[in-house]
Amino acid sequence: MSATRHLAAIAVALALVSASCSAALAQKKYDTGASDTEIKIGNIMPYSGAASAYGVIGKTEDAYFRKINAEGGINGRKITFISYDDAYTPPKTVEQARKLVESDEVLLIFNSLGTPPNSAIQKYMNQKKVPQLFVATGATKWNDPKEFPWTMGWQPNYQSESIIYAKYILKNKPDAKIAVLYQNDDYGKDYLKGFKDGLGSKAASMIVAEDSYEVTEPTIDSHIVRLKATGADVFFNITTPKFAAQAIKKNNELGWHPLHFLNNVSSSIGSVIKPAGFEAAQGIISSQYLKDPTDPQWKTDKGMIAWNEFLDKYYPDANRADASVMYAYTVAQGLEHVLRACGDNLTRENIMKQAASIRDLELDGLLPGIKVNTSATDFAPLSQLQLMRFKGETWDRFGDILSGDVGG
Incomplete structure (x- = not known):
């Protein structure tokens, strides 16, 4: 017994x-692209062409993944980062996406840049059920989990940003007469829609003039003259850098000094404010969600110290005044968080599940109080911004961290 x-x-x-x-x-x-030892990540960047300045994003991400590998990888797996040039041309983007998915057999495509390039591959990526994760564009269309469950944005979208400006106006200048200048494409219309949604029922009475321009126009001076003639005392400047500088300069020449809101894609001091003239830009309001590496207030900040140490070791040639370097570092940390959360379940489905389950994630490059949040019905990881006003020769942040949730 x-x-x-x-x-x-x-x-x-x-x-x-x-x-x-x-x-x-x-x-x-x-799934394809993952194993006990490796995680293959694809990326598409404009390393050449008119938008080649953004290529620094891909270079920074490559450096960050080298850092991860040197520190032991993600759950013991090393990252293979494959990044191709599309020169910001959608047909080339399609070609490179197919190569990454069908030939290189990556697990996902991460942070590819630009609205037209990502639009060109969105249906393909969703048909193939391959994550198109944290795309590098602020278009609102990336937050559509019902129709495109394999595509997710990253940065605050254009509508979220303009909703925040609208909220500020309603609170601080409720009797405003608003003039809007916008680029006549999806980018400009996205901002305009969010702005009107933010103003709500008062949009029709508060907006006294809307004027659009084409990117092929050499100058927007005539548009500024027309908008000034309306008597508007608030100006929403929805323009890309070249035209933003023209608008700021022309406003000053005409002696038109409305409360001026400038979309944050054109808030660069180097490429917009300085060419327009510091004096002409005084008092302009814009917004930000990342720490400014040139701002001395962050000198002893733990996250900024880590960022500088990373660059010292893995990307010493980086231009630390380029906001794109901070952007790339931050979004790469976001992907690292998702991959670590996946554990040993490195399927494409679980990657999207973890990406859609982020709660109050704080990252080194985000302003204090701004956190990453997602859900199965919300594919907009960042929707918070802080307003800033141009003063002297720099931006001065003010007020609380604000949310511009689309539809909320």
């Missing part, structure tokens, strides 16, 4: 060991 019990105990123990081993094996799940 004792021997029988002993054999039974051994049998039970073996069964438990077998079950444990099976469970351990079952916990490891991989």
Whole structure:
């Protein structure tokens, strides 16, 4: 009887060991592009062409993943980062996306840049059920989990930003007469829609003039003259850098000094404010969600110290005054968070599940109080901004962290 019990105990123990081993094996799940030792990540950037300045984003991300690998990888797996040039031309983007998915067999495509390029591959990525994760564009269209469950944005979208400006106006200048200048494309119309949504029922009465320009126009001076003639005392400047500088300069020449809101894609001091003239830009309001590396207030900030140490070791040639470097560092940290959360379940489905389950994530480059949040019905990781006013020769942040949730 004792021997029988002993054999039974051994049998039970073996069964438990077998079950444990099976469970351990079952916990490891991989799709194409992942294994016990590797995670393949694809990326598409304009390393050449008119938008080549953004290529620094891909270079920074490559450096960050080298840092991760040097520190042991993600859950023991090394990252293989494959980044191709599309020169910001959608047909080339399609070609490179196909190469990454079908030839290189990446697990996902991460942070590819630009609205037209990402639009060109969105249907393909969703048909293939390959994550198109944290796209580098502020278009609102990336937050559509019902129609495009494999595509997710990252930065605060254009509508969120303009909703914040609208809220500020309603609170601080409720009797405003607003003139809007916008670029006549999806980018400009996205901002305009958010602005009107933010103003709500008062949009029709508060907006006294809307004027659009084409990117092919050499100057927008005539548009500024027309808008000034309306008597508007608030100006929403929805323009890309070249035209933003023209508008600021022309406003000053005409002696038109409305409360001026400038979309944050054109808030660069180097490419917009300085060419327009510091004096002409005084008092302009814009917004930000990332720490400004040139601002001395962050000198002793823990996150900024980590950023500088990273660049010292892995990307010493980086231009630390370029906001794109901070942007790339921050979004790469976001991907690292998602991949670590996946554990040993590195399927494409679980990547999207984890990306859609982020709660109050704080990252080194984000302003204090701004956190990453997503859900199964909200694919907009960042929707908070802080307003800033141009003063002297720099931006001065003010007020609380504000939310511009679309539809909320």
